[in-house]
Amino acid sequence: xxxxxxxxxxxxxxxxxxxxxxxxxxxxxxxxxxxxxxxxxxxxxxxxxxxxxxxxxxxxxxxxxxxxxxxxxxxxxxxxxxxxxxxxxxxxxxxxxxxxxxxxxxxxxxxxxxxxxxxxxxxxxxxxxxxxxxxxxxxxxxxxxxxxxxxxxxxxxxxxxxxxxxxxxxxxxxxxxxxxxxxxxxxxxxxxxxxxxxxxxxxxxxxxxxxxxxxxxxxxxxxxxxxxxxxxxxxxxxxxxxxxxxxxxxxxxxxxxxxxxxxxxxxxxxxxxxxxxxxxxxxxxxxxxxxxxxxxxxxxxxxxxxxxxxxxxxxxxxxxxxxxxxxxxxxxxxxxxxxxxxxxxxxxxxxxxxxxxxxxxxxxxxxxxxxxxxxxxxxxxxxxxxxxxxxxxxxxxxxxxxxxxxxxxxxxxxxxxxxxxxxxxxxxxxxxxxxxxxxxxxxxxxxxxxxxxxxxxxxxxxxxxxxxxxxxxxxxxxxxxxxxxxxxxxxxxxxxxxxxxxxxxxxxxxxxxxxxxxxx
Numbered sequence: 017x018x019x020x021x022x023x024x025x026x027x028x029x030x031x032x033x034x035x036x037x038x039x040x041x042x043x044x045x046x047x048x049x050x051x052x053x054x055x056x057x058x059x060x061x062x063x064x065x066x067x068x069x070x071x072x073x074x075x076x077x078x079x080x081x082x083x084x085x086x087x088x089x090x091x092x093x094x095x096x097x098x099x100x101x102x103x104x105x106x107x108x109x110x111x112x113x114x115x116x117x118x119x120x121x122x123x124x125x126x127x128x129x130x131x132x133x134x135x136x137x138x139x140x141x142x143x144x145x146x147x148x149x150x151x152x153x154x155x156x157x158x159x160x161x162x163x164x165x166x167x168x169x170x171x172x173x174x175x176x177x178x179x180x181x182x183x184x185x186x187x188x189x190x191x192x193x194x195x196x197x198x199x200x201x202x203x204x205x206x207x208x209x210x211x212x213x214x215x216x217x218x219x220x221x222x223x224x225x226x227x228x229x230x231x232x233x234x235x236x237x238x239x240x241x242x243x244x245x246x247x248x249x250x251x252x253x254x255x256x257x258x259x260x261x262x263x264x265x266x267x268x269x270x271x272x273x274x275x276x277x278x279x280x281x282x283x284x285x286x287x288x289x290x291x292x293x294x295x296x297x298x299x300x301x302x303x304x305x306x307x308x309x310x311x312x313x314x315x316x317x318x319x320x321x322x323x324x325x326x327x328x329x330x331x332x333x334x335x336x337x338x339x340x341x342x343x344x345x346x347x348x349x350x351x352x353x354x355x356x357x358x359x360x361x362x363x364x365x366x367x368x369x370x371x372x373x374x375x376x377x378x379x380x381x382x383x384x385x386x387x388x389x390x391x392x393x394x395x396x397x398x399x400x401x402x403x404x405x406x407x408x409x410x411x412x413x414x415x416x417x418x419x420x421x422x423x424x425x426x427x428x429x430x431x432x433x434x435x436x437x438x439x440x441x442x443x444x445x446x447x448x449x450x451x452x453x454x455x456x457x458x459x460x461x462x463x464x465x466x467x468x469x470x471x472x473x474x475x476x477x478x479x480x481x482x483x484x485x486x487x488x489x490x491x492x493x494x495x496x497x498x499x500x501x502x503x504x505x506x507x508x509x510x511x512x513x514x515x516x517x518x519x520x521x522x523x524x525x526x527x528x529x530x531x532x533x534x535x536x
Contacts, residue, residue, distance in 0.1 A: 066255030073248025080149035090247030117178035220344025244284035269332035299359035
């Protein structure tokens with residue numbers, strides 16, 4: 017599969033937010049509809065977001081248990097961004113969830129939330145998130161979940177990408193630690209110089225003044241099958257605490273959550289436990305600010321467990337719906353300064369991930385974002401592979417090779433299929449991923465140079481092509497190569513290639529640098 021360089025067209029004709037939920041019905045799908053009442057929105061609709069996280073957790077749990085056929089508990093929720101859709105009393109919140117992939121005893125679920133205006137009938141997206149659940153049998157034994165049955169190409173696409181997201185979840189703590197030690201100032205110098213002014217030690221509200229604390233008692237109505245608090249219930253309490261801290265830097269404006277960083281549940285809270293919540297403003301940015309919330313549980317016997325820590329991004333919204341700059345906050349103690357530096361690292365990481373996922377053309381190499389770049393590389397290839405069949409026009413079909421193309425004013429995509437190869441798939445995969453051997457089977461390829469090895473499965477290669485005419489100039493491609501061997505019958509062997517900017521190897525005079533959005 018090949019796609020030419022472009023900012024739109026074929027690659028953006030697909031819904032890049034599609035998680036397969038609308039593709040078909042399968043046994044793990046769950047749907048909930050909740051009407052928003054005055055109890056949910058209170059004085060300000062911002063309180064609604066805590067209730068929303070609770071609903072999302074319940075809906076995802078239904079899907080998880082439909083697949084596992086046993087009780088399941090929330091382990092984590094990935095980063096999530098709320099759309100600017102305003103939720104009002106009387107609206108109906110629609111939640112749809114489905115299991116994307118099972119990993120041993122855990123599974124990834126996608127959940128999509130939209131809001132229906134009952135007066136006009138219009139439906140607007142509100143958010144999308146990925147949850148991780150673990151199956152927990154009543155007897156406490158270990159379980160091996162059945163693989164998810166993939167029914168459509170969209171579901172297969174999400175099944176493949178779920179494995180990439182799992183790698184990112186596991187590596188995220190190390191990424192943030194690396195970034196907090198040395199933030200790439202070249203990318204964010206302006207942003208963080210403004211943040212430094214807003215968090216100046218000598219100006220603004222002391223961070224300690226934004227601190228809020230609360231204690232909640234875990235009652236039976238807060239618990240699941242294991243008599244432990246629902247993850248969604250914990251998150252609802254966390255949003256409430258974050259709102260209190262946020263209000264202390266939002267005079268004459270309403271604090272509204274716009275995003276939540278990944279939440280990982282490290283221990284359960286049981287019925288009868290006292291849950292201690294503490295929140296404070298970690299850092300203020302030009303148009304937003306971060307709230308950190310820590311949750312601990314203490315039993316009657318005095319046993320204390322750390323449940324989780326989460327980070328919420330808020331904006332200050334006035335009565336006209338405009339975003340107002342938050343008040344300055346001063347980090348005065350060493351602990352506050354450390355939290356501030358870590359908040360800036362998380363902000364940098366969010367900006368980097370957003371830049372990667374929003375680009376429709378050439379990516380910029382960054383070692384700290386290697387896994388996110390690999391995810392984007394795989395996403396592009398799986399997206400291209402799900403272009404509707406009717407969009408591909410036959411060019412030629414001879415000698416066991418079929419060539420098709422798909423064009424629009426700004427793109428050209430080519431699909432080549434080989435038929436009758438009497439070789440196992442893993443042998444073909446090994447051949448295709450031996451990049452230095454490519455000139456042996458690709459008559460258009462003159463030379464391949466291994467530029468950078470990030471891991472056993474991710475590297476940067478330079479392909480020098482044969483000139484199109486004698487004495488002419490050669491083209492070269494600088495490509496991020498992501499190779500993934502199938503781990504289950506639902507997987508493809510995949511080799512994804514996309515052009516990337518690599519500062520150590522700029523274009524040369526000998527070759528004309530060519531670019532490809534996705535190939536593999």
